[in-house]
Amino acid sequence: MSGRDWDLEVRSKKSARYAIAAAVLLVVAHTTVAILLRVSPTGVYFRTADQVAMAGIGFLLAGVALLLTRPRVRVGKSGVAVRNIFSERLIEWDLVRGLSFPDGAMWARVDIPDDEFIPVMAIQSNDRDHAVAAVRTFRSLEAKYSVGPND
Known part of the structure; x- marks a missing residue:
């Protein structure tokens, strides 16, 4: 049809809004942490691949959150x-x-x-x-x- x-x-209206907000928050938080990985002196050497992976995890989790809009x-x-x-x-x-x-x-x-x-x-x-x-x-x-x- x-x-x-x-x-x-x-x-659903509210669940979709909450899911979108959660997805945005996850992407922003993981991207921010990815950027700050190399800046903060933790004693661990983080590479660019680690930063990309951290941001990628944020996008992956955001995609899972967006399933709630289906x-x-x-x-x-x-x-x-x-x-x-x-x-x-x-x-x-x-x-x-x-x-x-x-x-x-x-x-x-x-x-x-x-x-x-x-x-x-x-x-x-x-x-x-x-x-x-x-x-x-x-x-x-x-x-x-x-x-x-x-x-």
Whole structure:
């Protein structure tokens, strides 16, 4: 499905901001330490390769932090597409049993048959009003598209 075929697309707002800020902080901190390795007299001889490696570690850790910007949920006629940090899954409407947000949970979940669920990291409790609006819109689209037991 192309981007136009989805009725709803949600990403976490606060988690993405925190992840970007953490990534920037990691790059700045590691690059600063890399530059200062040769300046401070520690008794250890650091080479240029050590400085490059230290900065590279900062960029690597920043990339890991930016994985937290990936979660997304899209809802459309063909079903619910849930993308978390490492995986993406399309759940067809005949398998969707609802969207729940248990008390104390950090994120929502799509309920599927046999008391199983798929976490939806894109709808997080720390987003508050944004999360509430996303859940309400999801449920209205579920009512529109879901297949009932007698359909």
